[in-house]
Amino acid sequence: MCPPSQLTSTSGPAPSSRVYNENVPQSPVSQAAFDHASSILAPSILSHSMRVYLYAKALAEHSGSIYATNLTKHDLLFTACLFHDIGTTDEYDGSQRFEVEGGDAAVKHLSRFDISEMDKHDVWTAIACHTSPQIAERIGELSKLVRVAVITDFGLKSSAWDVLVPLREQLEKELARAEIEKVLGDVVVEQAKRRPEKAPMASWPGVMYKAHLVEPEWSGVNKMF
Template sequence: MDFTLELPTGPLAEAVLTTVRETETLPVANHSVRTFFFAEILAAREGCLTDAAYDRELLFAATVLHDLGTGTLAKGAARFEVEGADLAAELLRRHQVPEADVDRVWEAIALHTSPGIAERRGLLSYLTREGVGIDFGRRADVAEEHQAAIHHAYPRLTMVRSLVDAIVERAARSDAAAPRYALPGELLRERAADGVTGLELAAASCPWGE
């Protein structure tokens, strides 16, 4: 794959970008776009671009919308991953995306914080979770060649803190948004107990910075 910073085009891709830019903080929106690039780089490295299950437009939708549950559209009525998946599904349906593909995107978003599960639920879920992980510094070697250009175009802007702020704020709105042992519930409890979360502390060792 010849790497490029060009994003997918067309009505669906434009709606995805517009929604994220209008409803998420800039650090979270940039994280979401970087996740797409990192997932695509991983797909190329692992020879997945010619896989029948690979769909660049769906990958763009799943990765860029994966934190939609942290934005202004989210009401905090469910954990942010599920609420974001529901919101993403609504957007895709408005653009006449086939229901089977809507379901794949929903699953990829809902499971992106579920290690050991997302990786076994098909290529889209796997790439979405791994793309997120690379932006947090896991498997950093995958992106080393292109990360500088990606970060120049979409800077981090203290992404981890901004993302945790958004997750915790919505988790505090209802018990359903902060179930015990789920990521949003644990972040909410860590913030309340210690004033800082393990995710934020771990950012200090991320090769890309916070």
């Protein structure tokens, strides 16, 4: 596997290819998902997505989830984690909020393989709902795994905190945070500035866009991140 071409960008330091070689599942579905995501995601968002996967994997293994024990289901977990922020890229900067664009991108990817419609829908739901607290945790098992992993990476406690927090030091050493909060927040707001319809009022992009409009000169991490 070749290192992602974008890893030389200024959006963060480049993890070694060893980190990816050791952690990306070797199945065709997951390899293709990584190859695509790593070619277009900002480096800090790619590292975040990999940390999310590793948190979700650890939680699935801890709970004995089918997403850990079944290869096909594990491909779904990996794809959902790697694509959960892919809607922030120029390639998937459509008219819908970035979470929905990411879900659609994942379904398009999985449609290249022998994946059932139900499984594709579960991946779509996990991505589309990952910024929706109290909904993602209950709408499905895959959605819960992705949501808990995402909030863990941003330092928010959940019922799985004690299981996952011991991983943080090592993961952040190998996959540096690289100002992920600012990078991710800024790109979501920039998309909303170009297309306000991507930031509905009651959505996570919407509240961040509103914070930007209230204080456009602010240069730090979005205050509603």
